[in-house]
Amino acid sequence: MMPFAFQRATALADAFAAAANRGRYVAGGTTLVDLMREGVETPERLVDINALPLHEIRLRPDHLEIGALARMAQVAANADVMRLYPAISQALLLSASAQLRNMASMGGNLLQRTRCPYFRDVTSACNKREPGSGCPARDGVNRLHAILGTSEHCVATHASDVAVALVALDASVRIASPEGERRIPLEQFYRVPGDTPHIEHVLRPGELIVAIEVPAGPHTEQSTYVKVRDRQSYEFAVTSAAVALAVDDGRILDARVAAGGVATVPWRMRHVEAALIGQPLSASTFRAAARLSVEGAVPLTFNAFKIELLPRTLVRALETLETLAVPAL
C-alpha cells in the first residue's frame, strides 16, 4: 500500500475542501482499502466521511430516501424497505458477507469497482486501470464476465447487487458539490465502457453521493431479486434479476426489469418490460419476454452459458412474483 494522508470530515464543506486538495472519499472502505492493498488504487489523501449526517433512511410521501452512509445491513433490515421495497432488501441480503454488509455504505456500494481479476492485478494489462494497455479478459479467464454492454476494450461486470434492484425501481442519486445538489437517475449515472472503460460514472471530481431516492409506486411492493451464484453466501452473481410487477386481475399493468452479473453496468431491460406490460400473468408471457433479455448479447470463451441462464433467471424472478400475486384464500 502506498503511503497516504488521512483526515476526517465532520461537515460537507470540510469534505469538499479536502476533496479539492486531491482527497478521495472513504466510507466503509470495503472496496477502496482492498484495492489500495493490491496497489490498484493509490490515493494520496483519504477523506473519512463517516461523520457526515447521511445515515438516515426516511420514508417520504412519494419516495424512499436512503442516506449515502446508511450501511447495507441497516437498509436490508429496515422495516419500510422490507415491506415496500423487498427487492432492495433481498439484493442487499444476498450480497457479500454479514461483516461486509455491516461496514459497507450504500453510496460506496454503488461505486464499487469490478471484480475482474485482470483489473485487480497490477501486473496485468487492463484498459480500465491503464487505458490503452489492453484487455486480457477477452481471451482469458472470463466465466464471470459480461455478455451485455461490453466493448472490445472492456468486458468486466458491475459487481453490485443492490444497484440492479435500484436501477429496476427507477432510483435516482442525489449528488452534492460546493455548487449545490443535482439529481440523476441511477440508470444514467453509470457509463458503459465503450472506448473509455476507466470512466465508470458521471460523478465530477469532488462530487459526493449524499442520498439515494426510490420513487413509490404500485409495483414496488411486488418486487423481488433473484441471484444465481456458485455458492450460497459471500459470492458475486453469475446472473441476477430484479423485477417488479403491478398486476390487476391477472394482467400485468406495469413492470420493471433489470439484470446483474451479465453486464458492464446494472442493466435495465425496458424491452423486456414492454413485452410484459398488458400481457396476462402466465408462464408463456414470462418466457417470451425473458427471451428478449439476451438480444445483442456477445459471449466470450467461458461465459456463453449466461445467454441460456439469464432468461431462466428472469423467468424464475417473475414466477416468484406470480406466486406472491395469487391472493391468499
Next chain:
Amino acid sequence: MSRLIGEPLPRVDAPLKVTGRATYAAEHRLPDLAHAVIISAAVGKGRILEIDSRRALGEPGVLAVISHLNTARLPYRPHKGWIDPTVGERLHVLQDDFVRHWGQPVAVVVAETLEQAEHASHLVGIRYEAEAPSFTVPDGESIEPQGGYPANYSRGDADQALATAEHRVDCTYLIPRENHNPIEPHATIAQWDGQRLTVWDKTQFPTNVAEELAAVFGLERANVHLICPFVGGAFGTSLRTWPHTTLAALAARHVGRPVKLVLTRKQMYFGTGYRPETWQRVRLGAHSTGELTALKHEGIAETSRYEHYIEGLLNAPRFMYSCPHVTTSYRLVPQDVHTPTYMRAPGAASGMFALECAMDELAHELRIDPVELRLRNEPKIDESRNVPFSSRSLVQCLRTGAERIRWHRRRAEPGALREGHWLVGLGVASATYHTLRNTASARVRLRPDGTAVIETAAADMGPGTYTSLTQIACDELGLPPEKVQVVIGDSNLPRVPPHGGSQTLSSVGSAVLAACLAARSARQERAHSGAIAGSEIVATETSQPGDATKRYSMHAFGAVFAEVMVDVDLGIVRLAHMVGVYAAGRIVNPRLAHSQAIGGMVGGVGMALLEETHIDRRDGRITNANLAEYLVPTNADIPVFDAVFLDEHDPHVNPLGVKGIGELSYVGVAAAIANAVFNATGKRIRDLPITLEKLL
C-alpha cells in the same frame, strides 16, 4: 485401565485458542524484529534482466532489498526429507536469474515495519525476459514416475478381459488444480546467534524444518532450532519446508536482525504446493450380474520441471474391489509450474473420485443398485498383494449408511424425484485411506509433584494431537488430564514422522504409549527398590512398526452418501444431506473424530462443487488467488452432516488399534455428490467442480 481413551474429552488446548493465548508462528514477539516482504515474479517463465532497488532503498525504514544480485550462493547441501519428492531438487531461492513459475520469489524487501516493507516492495523495478510457460496436461510429453508409487501395475490381462467383457464403461475424469487455503498463512520468524539459527515457522513437520535449514545454510543440525506449538490449519501445505522459510532466515542473516516474513493470501498460491491437476481414464468390464472382470485405470498429473511430485493416485483401484484383471498406469507431465504437494487425502481423493464415479456408471449400465454393486465386488483379501486385510468393514459402512440416509427412497431412474424446482438425487461412494505408521519417539517425565510431561516433536494442525496424546498418557499413567502436559512442536524434542497422512496417532500415539509404559515400570522399580522419591523419572521410547505390514493390508474404509437437490432451470446444486460412515479402528476421542470427519466432508464438498485454481495459461498467472474468488464452502452451503464411526477392533495396525481419519473423511465425497447429481438429473459431470453451467 482404559478410562479416557474413547471418551469425548474437550480439546485440552481449547481455552488457549479461544482466548487468543495460543501463539502461532507470526505471533511470537522478539525485540528488534524487522519485517520482510517477498516480491513475486510477474512472469510465468523467463529470466530476470534487471532489478532496480534504488527507489525502494531510499524509502524510510527500508533495510535491504535482497535478490540473486546481492546474496551469497547458499550451500544447499543434499537433503531429502520424508515428504520431499524422490526425483528432483527443491527450488533454490534467489540463487540465479531464472524464473521457473509465476509468482516465484525473486526478491525480498526488509524494513523496520511491515507497511514500509510492503510499500517499498512496490517500488522495486524488475524487468524480465518472458517466455510463454507450457501447460500440457494431459497431452504433453509424460514421464514415468520413479521412487514410490508404481508407474505401471498389472495382474491378469485387463485389455483382453475388457475386450471380452459382457459390459463395459469407459470414462474420463478431470480434476483441476486445488489449493489448500488454511486460515493461518505461512509465516516464519528467523533469528541468528552466530552460527545458531532459531526459527518460529508454521509447520506440520518440526524436525524437517531444522534439518532442511541446516542443509540449505550448511549448518550443524544441532544449531538449528524450530519452534511451532500451534498450527492454524494446514491440510498438507505445511509438510514441506518451502522457499519462504529459507528467505526469512536469509533476510535475517542479511540485515543482522531477527526477521518476520508472512505470506500474503495471494502468495500462498505461488510456492507452497497444491493438489495437482489430474486426468484419469477408467475402464471397467463386468458380468451382467455385476462382478468386475476388468479394471484399467490410467492417471496423468501435473508436476514441476524441477521435481517429480508423486502421490497414491492409483493405489485404491488395485485393492478396493475384487477383480482378476487389473492394470493401472500413472504418468506425470512436467509443466512450468511450482511443485504440487500433498493436499487433503493426497492421491486417494482424486483417484477414488474417478473409480467411484465409474462404479456408479457401471451400476447404471447394469441396472444394479450402486450399493449392491459394491457389495457384490467385496474382496476377501487384498488381491494386489495376496494378503488379508488387517480389518475391513466397508460392507458394514455401506449398509449402515444406506439405512441412515434412507437409501430406499432412491429411484434407479435419474430425475424421478422432484420437489418444486428441485430435482432430488441420492448418490454413494466408497472411501478408503491406507493406515500409515512410522518410527516415532516420545519422552515422558514423571515429576515428583505427581504430574507428567509428554514431549515429542509432533504437531497439531487441528485434529487434536494435544488432546489425544493426553488421553493416552492419562490412561497409561493413571492420571487425570489436568496433571498431564503435552509438549509438541519443537525440533529438539524426540523425533516423529510428519503430521500428515493420518499417521500421527498411530505413530506418535504408539510412542507415547511405549514411553508411558517404560516410565511406569521405572516408577514401580524405584518403589520396589525403596529408593527415595523426589527426583524426576524420565523415559524415552521409540516405537516402530513390526512386520505386521508384510502380513496384512492395512486401510481404513468408509462409505459416503449424498442427497442433493439440483435446480431444474438454474443448475444450482445444493446439498440436502450427507452421511459418512467410517470404520477406522479404535476412536480415541469421538468428539474430535466427529469434528474431523465433518471437516473432511466439508472439504469434499469444496472439491465436488466449488474448488478450482484458475490459471491463465497464456502467462501462468493465477487469477483467483484469494478467498473471495477461490471458492470454499460457506456455512450456508452445508446442511447438518451425519458422521458415524463404527466399532472396529484391529489388533494388527498398531498398539492402539487406531487407523487415522483425517484423510479418510475427505475421500469419496466428490464422487458421492457427482453420483447424486446424476441420479437427480441424468447428467454425468466428469470434470470437477460441478458448476451450474454444466447442468443447464
